[in-house]
Amino acid sequence: MHIEKTTVNIGFNPLTDCASVVMAAMLGFDEKHGIRIVLSRETSWAGVRDKLMTGELDAAHALYGLVYGAQLGIGAQPRDMAVLMNLNRNGQAITLSRRLADSGAKDGATLAALMAREPRQYVFAQTFPTGTHAMWLYYWLAAHGIHPMTDVRAITLPPSQMVYNLAEGHMDGFCAGEPWGQQAVMEGVGVTAASSQQIWPDHPEKVLGASLDFVRAHPNTCRALIAAVLEAGRWIDASDENRRATAEIIAGVPYVNTEKAAILPRMLGRYGDGLGHAWQDEHPMRFHQEGQASYPWLSDGMWFMTQFRRWGLLKSDPDYFAVAQSVTQSRLYREAAEMAGVAVPADVLRSSTLVDGHVWDGTDPARYAAAFAIHQR
């Protein structure tokens, strides 16, 4: 097999879920498949998107919603994008400030009660306007009767600035990837009101994203890359010992640049809300799950479009199925999974029940998008 481009530039943002991309390079899974992954630490999601479009990056650890936002031209000119695979599920969190917790708000219901009791402007941050964290935050607020566009002020902040701004009292809460939820709890400035898996158990999170142009010109490079990252995800998920080693490495300065203690507990599924409640999570961050976590489900991609529609980022219904099919590189994934010996599910849609009881199975996206009482058109 001729590999069109053997040196592959991969962007990542410093977050726990960049692990499989980093470990693919660290453990030599890239070389095993005939490529060399060159990692590039990025500081912003918009930068990742722009660099995928200009070709400065070949592929990147990216927010699921960012890829679809770029495809649909929300925030920039539309460009054909590609999802090569899902990188992980779960492992993000909604954090409320200590001050809010002291006033009685420690979960969605008590937050809604506090907001009704003490009206003022409440400020919540997410990490990117079309990103997963914006969608988790909006979904969670709405599930508790709080309109994310009118009842609160939603802002965008880089993940690494969340804890500082929460501590300074600049905002009331945020939704971001780990380790920032755990960091806020460790520093005593915030409490975990909900993990993202409480909003949607086994939700899709980051993807390996690329421009469609890159994928079309370099199919063999993409297959090798998917296979290498699949093997890394399988290795991380194989044991707690491997998770420990992974946490050790990604905590380092070139990657997440934080303490291992901020990363490891939640990678192992050990959660604490900062108010004395501790639990072993049934749906912690997963990189493999026998191939279930890495499979790019068409229904996962369509879900983000339904939420863009729900919140007025899309003014009309797109052809959900056609867009998801064009973005999702199912065939490449299938071939790469075979190379890596990873099982591929037979169906392209899956069914999930979210925190508000709505069932998402991907069969009627336009109807699903229109079914929410709280929305913005």
Place this chain on the structure above:
Amino acid sequence: MSRHLRIVLVHPPHESDASLRAAALQAGLVEAGYEIVASLPADLNLPEQIARLQPDMIIVDAESDARDVLEHIVVATRDERRPIVMFTEDEKQSSMDAAMEAGVSAYIVAGLKPERIKPVLSVAMARFRKEQKLLHELADTKHKLAERKVVDRAKGLLMSRHGMTEEQAYQRLRTMAMNKNLKLAEIAQRILDVEDLLG
């Protein structure tokens, strides 16, 4: 056209090196005759400040994580766009042409030499205006096509219901529109709505 172009500079919060760079850039811009309405730290008040100042252009450090805060502004002001110019020191960055070709909302330019600022901003602004014009034309064309579809459907309805020729159906629509002082597409839509209602 650079006269009275109102510019907001955005610099990373708590970074002395970056603010030095921002200061150099600011001096260059003022020298080139631009009006700097504010130099703002990229913190969580940025969206409100931009909304208040309504600048013609925003200039920011591309490698800063403030980029995502700006993305928020871009998305929030989608119906009222303004160009955002990115400056970066990184010479291996894709060229400005490549960035513009890619259709990003930003123009990536290497180097901060004061004498280069003016032509770069002029091109960026011209490019942005041209793009906006094309987008408006596209929206306009789409709108006209949609209107024509509505008129065609209403004509078809009149033809099948009342056995009119196409010419007669069109004349009927036009007369109704003139009598009611409505646009052709509006009267056509009403006819279709009534049909929907009465089945």
